[in-house]
Amino acid sequence: MGDPKPRKVAIIGGGVIGGGWAARFLLNGFDVAVYDPAPQAPRQIGEVLDNARRALPAIYDRALPEEGLLRFCDTLEDAVSGAEWVQESVPERLELKHSVHAAIAAAAPENAVIGSSTSGFKPSELNSRGAGAIVAHPFNPVYLLPLVELVGAAGACARAADILQEIGMYPLIVRKEIDAHIADRLLEAIWRESLWLVKDGIASTKDIDEAIRMGFGLRFAQMGLFETYRIAGGEAGMKHFLAQFGPALAWPWTKLTDVPDYDDALVDLISGQSDVQSGDLPIRQLERRRDDNLVAILRALRVNGDAAGKVIGEHEKMFPLESMLEGLPVTARRRVPSTWTDYNGHMNETFYLEAGSKATDGFMELIGADSDYIAGGLSYFTVESHVRHLNEVHSGDMLTVTTQVLTGQGKKMHLFHRLHRGDGELAATVETLLLHMNLNTRATCLPELAVAQKLSGYAVEHAGLKAEGSGRFVGERKADIAPPPSVRAMSGEG
Incomplete structure (x- = not known):
């Protein structure tokens, strides 16, 4: 019978997210073709791969499949030819995405999944010119974090979900299309409030990060928001929590409907505090520290089969x-x-x-x-x-x-x-x-x-x-x- 034909994925756009997608597929045995005309793309993807090869195997107790072949292509058409999955990760400009998706649709196999890493655009906006793409929005680092938000046609999302599970990811199908999907809308709320806290002099960037990582961030990694609040309600559960804290939502605690002006003063204030907080460390060192910590958290979650730890355990069963x-x-x-x-x-x-x-x-x-x-x-x-x-x-x-x-x-x-x-x-x-x-x-x-x-x-x-x-x-x-x-x-x- 011979060896089965290698499975091919195309990555269009080789930045941090595109590189993360390439690493996730490559280290799970897929051949990966990359198209990105930027001269620095091979270096950038090479550095992401170095991090991924160091981190991803550490969350498993069995060896990953034999690594696929990575190839950089001179044309988009060459990259997508024969691919079963095409992932677009170009900058968030709708006109650019329209032109890229048109080229993908013209050259890709008819049955290929065409996914966009967009963090904000809806499928109806991406496909206003008939490209047939779905949203496949991951989280950085793509090679470690399992979540991918899928938005779009039910059949395409179902096929995408099957492939994503093969590479150890967690497909979350969004029930209705909405700007920024689910996770980014939650993050946006925290981001807006954090900007106000810094602008008003209430907290520094370091203070806010400490509030998250020393407190609710640790809880969220294992049980999310609603289950955390259910426990906060004690033996009486969620109804008691809602009765006790629900009225507080009407109090003027937040400024979620307001956005501070991104003027030079605010940009300088935030970037200056960020430089003091961690600017003395090279970005690659920060990435590796992040990855090492994520590996430890993910492995801890495996013990009881919770959250992302359950995804890893189920994926590992596929490795003979x-x-x-x-x-x-x-x-x-x-x-x-x-x-x-x-x-x-x-x-x-x-x-x-x-x-x-x-x-x-x-x-x-x-x-x-x-x-x-x-x-x-x-x-x-x-x-x-x-x-x-x-x-x-x-x-x-x-x-x-x-x-x-x-x-x-x-x-x-x-x-x-x-x-x-x-x-x-x-x-x-x-x-x-x-x-x-x-x-x-x-x-x-x-x-x-x-x-x-x-x-x-x-x-x-x-x-x-x-x-x-x-x-x-x-x-x-x-x-x-x-x-x-x-x-x-x-x-x-x-």
Whole structure:
């Protein structure tokens, strides 16, 4: 049958948003063609890609698909030819968008999704000349934040939603078209009020940012606005909250219907305060700090499957693990994020155990001790682990973990994980002993028959394989086995 034909996406406009779209599609296995006549476009997209390659893999516990091919095109027609998705991200000028959409419609495949990143224009305005586009409005950084607002024809939005879910995004279909859609209208309200607070000398730009990130911003990341206010109503819920705070809406607290003049004095005041707040840091450093924090927040949200964390977990299920390596099942495969490295520049010992833990979870799925099994009140608990550090692992390395069953009888499951770097070198081993538990009684018990049979089957299959380094204790040295050079260097030998 041969390999399937690569799927192609076209990006028209290679700024921050266009670059983010390119990165999101590219790192999820799509080939990407970019058209942007600006000479700086390849550099700008290259810098966005550098950030994306560093950040996006860090939110997953499995490896992303093999990266697609990126190509810069000399013409729009070349870029959109054969594309199943065309994303326009040119500046917010309606006449410019009309001319670009006309060119896209004339050259793109008939069934291609044509999306616009516009933050304000409605589909009826975009399509006043018959282009057939939908609004597909993302949020920066596009390669990390999952939300995309879809506005337009129902059929096109449905097809777009399916593709967006394939690349780990959350399509929010807006029920009626309206200027600025949903999220930007909410942001605009905060922005207007913030401008007045600065103009009237009540708060600085830093004060306002602190009010958001130290307070309600933390709540919004996990439960949004209405659920936050429902909790604020206590046991009586939302009705109590509305009764208590609803009348305050009539008080003259805000200036949401007024807009301060964007005169030179206000521009100078805001830009000056912003320079004091963070102007000493280069923009790329700010972007990476933002991305690292977003990765940590997104991974935290995964724990309970909340909000964006649920989107990531569901997307990750689409990534298949390689079946076998050196005769053993691959139970974990992921790229090492920068957050796993320490002051020495290599992977911190904490995360070797985490990698081993994820491999144990992967093996449990193989034998049927999966989430449904655990929900039924049965699982395996780790009682002892031993890690050997054999070679350095750095940020960006691909880590592939195989699992060998040393013992799989009765209540015991004794596993030996091998952690391989992308270059094939064995980086570490994690030996783990687990006992089968009843989660209700918190006592050991025998596994269900189907799980026990699969586990013992792997044990028999792996019985003839060597597991060099298993059964070791801390500090044990064998005279006939020389440690790898990196270990000798770290221990002062050589």
